[in-house]
Amino acid sequence: MxxxxxxxxxxxxxxxxxxxxxxxxxxxxxxxxxxxxxxxRKEERIRKDIKADIKAALIDEVMQKKLAQGFNGNVLIAQKDVIVYEKAFGYANFKDTIRNGLQSKFQLASLSKTFTAVAVMKLTEQGKLGLDNTVKDYFPDFPYDGVTIRSLLCHRSGLPFYQYTFDKMVRGEKIYPTNQNMMQWFAKAQPVPPIFNLPDHFFSYNNTNFAILAALVEKVSGKSFDEYMRENIFLPIGMKNSFIATTKNDSININRTYGYQFGQRLPKDYYDDITGDKGVYSTVEDLLKYYTALKNNTLITKESFKEMVLPRSFEHPGLRNYGYGFRLWVNAKQQTDYIYHTGWWKGYNTIMFFDLREDFVIILLSNRYNRSVYNIKEIVDIMHGGKQSSVEENILDE
Structure with a gap:
């Protein structure tokens, strides 16, 4: 019982x-x-407030014109956390007739520089890098004095172009160098390759600057550039489909696109394993997460981002300027109105363009070279509600 x-x-x-x-x-x-x-309900209120459906219809008209001009790739345009327009066009692989989808991964080319700059600012916040320290502080055998991290970030180092300096050796011996190989070559080169300008004297857009910054990220973090970016930039904000070209993670090949130019698929280039100046593979939706993280200061502090988008080059008066890893569109008072970067590498051309005042971002990724990618004035005007912007029709400045 x-x-x-x-x-x-x-x-x-x-x-x-x-x-x-x-x-x-x-x-x-x-x-x-x-x-x-x-x-x-909140999204519907925002969509109504920003007239998202009207904007989407107008943007689609613009994209149809781009298609007629040969555009092949993906586009995403969002405002106030609402996707206004998102479509995939054309082929990721023409030979096998594999179409682009919204999860297709594109080589971002020079748009990758923005990620390198964010990584540097993050390490600076942690005290692992100093913007006013020189490259020699980390690579004592580096042959150039006075080249600060700051001067690399805003293309004011005056350094020679690595692609031209070592091109004869690389292509003659069929070498695929890494960033650390490049640093060793600069250290051992005899005679020392001549500089173009003294540090901090003149703006000169140069891939060498960001290839060195990636080498610095590796040196101070003790990780490969791919490992550091995945662990500290991509995954923390949910960019699960983004990689560096040198990754050993085979999932980069899932939904991967290939670059085409003049009707031909381009093979791996000898400089593809030098990253930082290029080399990020990503999707339009991952880039939207990146934009959201930048505006919400979840990757780096508000102060760091503000420093990144401060104009720093005034040798050529005009609307275009450069900060730390970001191109800037400034107004007559030399204040930043738009933040963006373009890219162009081996058949890929890309743009990410945003306005924090009205909280919109424009992302176009193409894997078949086509200059219409950079003609975004009509889209910018649509996002401003039909008002004329100061943006030029073609903002290519690679």
């Missing part, structure tokens, strides 16, 4: 525990449904 009472009591406890769990699960489920519904 006593044993039966114990068994009965045991099953009562289990039943009560189960009921409590079901009640809790039901409550959580109800909250999730309410939250989801509220988010949907």
């Amino acid at each position: 006593r044993l039966s009472l114990y068994i009965f009591a045991f099953f009562c406890v289990i039943l009560n525990f189960s009921c409590q769990n079901k009640t809790a699960d039901s409550a959580e489920s109800s909250v999730a449904v309410v939250d989801s519904a509220e988010l949907k």
Whole structure:
């Protein structure tokens, strides 16, 4: 009899525990449904407020013109956390007739420089790099004095171009150098390759600057550039489909595109394994996450980002300028209106262009070279509600 009472009591406890769990699960489920519904209502309010449907129709007209001009790739345009327009066009692989999808991964070319700059600012916040330290502070055999991290970030180092300096050796010996190989070559070159300008004297856009910055990221973090970027930049903000070209992670090949120019698929280039100046593979949706992280200061602090988008080159008066890894479109008062970067490498050409004042971002990624990628004035005007912007029709400045 006593044993039966114990068994009965045991099953009562289990039943009560189960009921409590079901009640809790039901409550959580109800909250999730309410939250989801509220988010949907909020999105609908924003879409109505920004006239998203009208903008989407107008943007589609622009994209149809780009298609007629040969555009092949993906586009995503968003405002206030709402995707206004998103489509995939053409082929990732023409030979096998594999079409581009929204998860297709594109080589970002020089748009990759923005990620390198963010990594440097993150390491600076942690005290692992100093913007006013020189390259020689980290690579004592580097043959050039006075080249600061700051001067690399804003293309004011005056250094020679690595592609031309070592091109004869690389192509003659069919070498695929890394960033660390490049640093060793600069250290050992005899005679020392001549500089173009003294550091901090003149703006000169130069891939060498960001290839060195990637080498510095590797040196101070003790990780490969790919490992550092995946662990500290991509994955923390949910960019699960983004990689550096040198990754050993085979999932980069899932939905990977190939670059085409003059009707030909381009093979791997001898300089593809030098990264930082290029080399990020990503998707339009991952880049939207990147934009959101930048504006919300979840990757680097507000102060660091503000420093990155401060104009720093005034030798050529005009609307275009450069900060740390970002191109800038400034107004007559030399204040930043738009932040962007373009890219062009081995059949790929790209642009990411955003306005923090009205909170919109324009992303176009192409894997078949086509200059229409850079003609975004019509889209910018649409995002401003039809008002004329100061942006030129073609903003290519590679």
